[in-house]
Amino acid sequence: MRFYILLATCVSAVICSPTGDYCKAPFQRIGNGCYLISTEKVTGDAAAHVLCADRGAYLANFETLEEAMRMKYELLVRKTGLIYYIGGRKMNRNIAGGDWKWFKHGETSNIKYFLFPKSQPNGSSQDPQDCLSFWAPEENNWNRTAMIFIVFFASFLLTVKGAPTADPCGFPYRRIGEGCYLIVNDTVSADTAIVKTKIDQSFPDAQFRVDNYHFWRKDRNAHGGRIVMYIRSDLPCDRKQNMECEIIESIAAELVVNGKKWLISGMYRPQTISDNDFINDFTKTHDKISVKYDNMIFLGDLNYNLLSIDKCTPLSTVCDICGIENIVKGATCFTKDAKPTLNDVILTNKKNMLQNTTNFNCGLSDVHNIIAVQLKSDVPSIKKPLKKYRSYKQLDEEKFLHDLEQANLTTIVDNVENVNEAYDIFLTPN
Template sequence: MGSDIVAHRISIGLFYCKISSGCVKTVIKHTVSFNDVLFEICVNLEKCKLWILSKYKSYSDIAIVSFYMLLYSLLLICGDIESNPGPGGTPDPPEKTLSIFHGNIRSLRNKLNYITDLIEDFDIVFFTESHLDVNVPDLDISLFGFETPVRKDRNANGGGIIMYYKSLINIIRRVDLEHDEVESMWFELKTKLRSILININYRSERQSSVCFWQYFDMMLKRALDENNSILCLGDLNKNFMSDISSNIRDVIFINGLINIIDKPTHFDTRTGNTSLLDPILVTDSIAVVDKDTIPIDRGISDHDGTYVTINCGFTSSRTYKRKIWDYKNGDFDLMNQKVLRTNWEHLISDADNINVACTNFTNSLLGIASECIPTREVVVRCDDKIWYNSNLRREMRKRDRFRKLFLRLKSSLAELKFKQQRNKVNNMKKQAKKTLLR
C-alpha cells in the first residue's frame, strides 16, 4: 500500500467506515488522514482490552483477539481486498499462429450448443446463412469464450453473416472496403508484425454469378491498394472442383489469389453429389501452416466447415506460473503461536510513517504464513476450460504431433492417424463437459 494509493483513497473519500466490537463503536470519516485512521484503530484496541479482560483470563487470549481486531480493522478500511489476486507483471503472450474457421450453418439460433463444441479451438469464426434479424439480440447468440459477435443480417428466412472472435484478437470491421450489392464483410486483423485483411462472403444461388464476381473484383482491388495480405472465405455457390469460367479464373489470378481447399464442402443428400462451394482464397504473402475441412453433422448443415491456420505473428495461448498457498496442509496451531509471540502494536507504533507501518505489518504476517503454510507453484493456462484435465491435454498434444507429422509427410496413413486422434479428442471434450454438468 504505497503513498500514492493512500493519497488516492483519501482523495476519493474511501476512509468512511464503522468499527464496532462489543462495547466500542467508532465512526471514522473521510475527512481524516490515514495516520489518524490508524491512530483511532490503536486507541480502540486499548479500549477493547478492557472489555476483553472481562471476558478472558489469560494474556494469550487477549493478544490473539487484539491481533484479529487489528487485522479486521485494516481489512475494513482497505476497501479493495482481492480474494484471488493475480500475479503482477504477467508478460504479454508470444505471438505465433492464428486459426480461422468458416461454416455455412443454415440458421444459427437453434444450433448454439453444437457450435460451441465445434469452434472452441479456433480464434476467429465465421458463419454464413445465419438467418438472423433485429429481433434476435446479441446476448441470445453469444458463445462462451468469444466476444460479442459482429453481424450482417439479411432476415430470419435466409442469408446473413456473423463473426465471432476471442478476446486477445485485435480485429476491426472495415466497412469502407465493402460493397452494398454483395453480402460480404471485411475485417482488418492487426498483430505486432503486420496487418491482414480478412473477407467473408455469401453468394446466394439467386444472385447473378457475373455480377457477384465483378463486385468481388472491385472489392479486392480496393483492398490490395493498401494491403497485399488478404484472406477470403465464405460460401460462393460455385464448384471449385470443376472447371470454372474464365472470368472467375481471371479475377482470382489477376488479384494474386489461390484456393487452398481441395476437398468437397457441400453434400447434396438428394442426389449424392459433392462439390467445393466454400473455398479459402489467400494471397501468396499469407503463410499457411495448416488447412482442412471439418465434418459437420448432416442434421446441422449440408456443408462441412473449412479452416486455415496461418503464421501471422499471433497466438491466443498464454501461460504463467503462480505461487499458491496450500491451506489444507497448513500448521495453524504453530501459526497461532507465532501470532501470539508477535508484538503487532509495536510494529505499527514504532514506525516513522504509515508506509513503513504497513510494510512491517505485511512482512511480518507473510513471514509467519510462509513458515506455517506450504506453497507450491502451478502453471495457469488462460485458455483452459474448467472441464480440462491432464488426460485431455495429453491427448491434445498427441493430436498436434500427428498433425505436424501429416503436414510433413502428406501421406494417407499420417492423415488417417491425425483425423482419428482429432475425433478422439473431440469425443473426450464432450464427455468431460457432460461429467462436469452431472
C-alpha cells in the first residue's frame, strides 16, 4: 500500500493547510479552504506531520462535512488511488469508539461528523488505529459509485507548530479555488522527513542571510538534509569545498583568528550511510585537512550514540585514527520513545585551545539540543559606524521660530543641494 502527503496550505499522499488567511502557490483554494495536496510517499503520520510543518503548514482539518465533500470531489477527479493523511487523531484509546479530534498546532477540536466505512474503525489495543486518512480508490470512475472513506492507521502523536508565514501561498504553493496547497510528487522516507529541514534550491539565499555574517549552504534535496554555516563578516574566512566530504554531508570553512588558521567543518551523517563508508570518507577527508591545517574542529549530528559503547564503535574508530576527541558531555538528543542519546558532537585535535562547551535546549529544534564552543582567542569587536543626530535638548521654540522668520531661506535653498550643508549654513551666524 502506498502512502503520500497532502498539504493544506497539506492529503498519504498528504494534505496540508496554511496558517493565517493566505493562499498562494503552491497551495490552492478548494471551497473555502486552502490546501496543498502532496503525493510524496511517507511511512507514517509522523512523517506526514513533519512534511507539512517543513512547508510552514499543518495536516489539513475538515471541520465541516461540506469541506470534506469538496476535498472528496477534488481527490476523485485526480483518480490517484492514494491514501492521504489528514489532521484527525484518536486522542484516548481507552474511550469506547475512540476520542476522535482534529489536531492543529498542538490544539484539538471535536470532530462533529464521521465518514467511517463499514467495519471501521476495527483497531485493538494490540493493533491500534489512531490517525485519519482520505482514501481515493484507484478503480473509481464516474460510471460507478464514487466514495472517499476516512480510514485509520496506527502511529504516534507529533506536535507541530507553524504554517506558511508572511505570504504562505507563494511558490511552491498554489491556489486552488479559495484554498492554498502544495502538491508534491517526490518520495520520502520517514527518517529523512523527520530529521532535516527539506530545503532545496527553490528557497533563495535571501530567506536565510543575516546582516554582518557570511552565509554558506549545502542542500541535499527537498526531502532531507541541508547544512548552513554563518561566520562573522569582519573575520577573515573562506569556504573550502575541496576540504568537504564526498559522502557525509558537510560544509568546511577556513577561519583565521589571531594569526592562526582553523578548519571548521559542519557535518551531518544520514543513517543511510554505512559504517564503513563513514569511516573511509571521514578519514580520507581528515587526511586532506591535516596536510594544510594544524587546528581543526568537526561538529554536527553524526548519528552515533557516544553514551552507548555498542552504538558508537565507528565514531570511536575514527577518533582513534585521526587523533581527535569529542568535547560534548551529556545527552544531546531526546526522543519520546527512546533513551536520551549523545549524537551531536564537537570533535577537535586542539582541546586545550577551546573553552566553555555548551549543550542546552533552546526550544527551536525538534529533539536536539544546541551545542557550541568558544576559541581561547580575543577577537576585536565589530566596528560600529558613527551616526550623527541633532540634539533638541536645549531647543527654545520661540527663538527657533524667530530665527526662521529672520533667515533668508531662499538663498540657502537655491545655492545648496545637500540638506546637511544647508542646515550648517542656517546655524552659522551672519
